[in-house]
Amino acid sequence: MQLFVSSRTVLAAALMLSAPLAAQQIDPAEETAKAALEVAPVFDGHNDVPNQLRSRRANQIATFDFTDTTDTGEDHPEGRALHTDLARLNEGKVGAQFWSVYVPSNPEEAEAVQQVIEQIDVTRRLIARYPGALRFATTADEVETAMGEGKIASLLGMEGGHSIGSSLAVLRQLYALGARYMTLTHNSNTPWADAATDTPVHGGLSDFGKDVVREMNRLGMLVDLSHVSEATMLDAIDVAKAPVIFSHSGARAINGHPRNVPDSVLRRLPYNGGIVMVVALPGFLNEERRQWNARREAEAARLKALFQGQPEAVAEAMVAWDKANPEPATTIGHMADHIDHIREVAGVESIGIGGDFDGMPTGPVGFEDVRGYPALFAELARRGYSQAELEMIASRNAIRVMRAAEAYAASVRDMPPIEALIGQPATAQ
Template sequence: MDPNTLHYDAIVVDAHCDTLGDVLEGKRSLAERSNSGHVDLPRLREGGVTAQLFACFVPVEEYHRSATRHAMQRLDMLHQAIEDYPGEITLATGATDIRRAKAEGKIAGILGLEGAEPLGDSIEVLHCFYRLGVRNLGLTWNFRNDTADGVMEGPNARGLSEFGVRVVEECNRLGIIIDVSHLAAAGVRDVLEVSQQPVIASHSNARALFDHYRNLTDAQIAGIVAGGGLIGVTFVNAFLNRPAGEATIEHVLDQIDYLVRTAGPDHVTIGSDFDGATMPAGLEDATRYPALTVGMATRGHSEETIRKVLGLNFLRVFEQVTGR
């Protein structure tokens, strides 16, 4: 099968974007093609994307004032789009929903929290977010909250708090994927010890290939793999190359090559971070996804491996964690 045909035949999942913030601020509509930003429904469709995980990121200045409100407003943006455009997008709370979306020609929207600030210190609030469809929880952004420390808290950053342990355990019970991107090293260690379900790093690259504090060490990668989890290759320029402005799709393909070799083809997925950072040449927005498939094929990856990286690996973990 030629790479373009393979791409549009495959289930394609992007495990991280920050688009809902722009939609909430009125910069553009999710339903209409825009010349700004990276993601909207027309561009996802053109790029052959089956499912997009929409992260709800709370601005740092709102951490202690109104984090829950900000997260709820972002959730509402996706729920409103689903109500307004039922023929275009559907909510995915399990792998079954993604498969159905593919069969029906729709885009599946997955909801996640990027940082546990909206929970405060309440397991009950976590339950409410679950009922609203949240199925992915990144415990921190770059800084400290009630669950753990983020990666920018420095060399003495702490791991999981007592509340953080409870959150991981409750997410395991409910069926919410734990995401360790942005988490300090001690927190990654603790999550891998506590979690009884696979965990993901939705948008992190391999530090051995490019030394950046947001990328994962080989030991962290091995720990995620041992638990059956996933590393989401991300397109963020700054995590790929120095100078960042010279990053290209080839650097992303280098990361895929490295992770397929070291983590194995069953443990690699894609987490673009579209609308959250500057993108490399060749992956300017969601319409460029087919170029990634062409690049993987050109570099000799098998059809089986390409399908896994594009979406089947995420589907496996999503099904295992959510139970559906």
């Protein structure tokens, strides 16, 4: 007997067999992350492309193609390509970016002022070259408008208080040029604030440093406490009338690096309304990686002492040490651990993202460049974060902080500019 089976029956059977497989291939965490980033794209607190333009190209960008930078390794002494370009920002669901107009710590403050103006210039020129993808933004409304148009809102953040030359007049003019946050220090102290990685001299903020914070609040410029000492963090929060930010830092309880935020500060952050924009730099995320780096530096110092005047011998011995002591891997999970801790201590309202791409050799495994944000948010979804919480971390918290700073500035519109000079007593407020 011959059996006839209709094509419709065969198709129905095939669909029934394939349905369980299709269901297995859908990751609910990825779907939650995708939904969150669709309505609340990432507002990243720190990206160092402007400094790369300075170091690699002397700020000459007429022939620089920002649509795809994957072949830019030839511009770097170690062959390292940029982490950032327009295509990868789009893939990473980035909707707003604070571009860091960083200049190195410099005791010659007049030189630092010139350099930061040059960095503002090159960044604004870069933004203007790509009007279809980037939009210059200075307010929360402008950020949301750019996001709504599918463009990347592009803001300027100064990294290092030496950029103002210990002058509130310079601070005001840099605000007028578009700078919307300033990191009070970089790796070295300023004449008015202690850094996290330098020997303290002020015990936090000096009297003039407190006036810097007051004038930033009056202007509506965000006070960024990444890079500063714990005492400076606490002094700034004491003085601040608007929310502070940490543009690219982690939680010190998870990784003991002084660049990270201690619990003493995290516990106070909800009362200020500020946020920690969690960094992706492996040495700040993975404590095992930090300890490995300390051992490596100690070994290098030991070898240099043993083989003075013999750099070849030192280099050969370090190659052997590296082979015997591989660098511990840092993953997206380490970054999520910092977010978990901040949520536990300060609440989800206190969290943002500040990758530090192009200011470090690489991000964690799976998050090596700006394409990695969706993977991070999928990891958070797997840990039980709701879509609403993911939206807050991605950009809603950052926009809220900007609005609060703007609202405070508007409320003191009639307050005259602070005229304090460094060395004068602090202004009574």
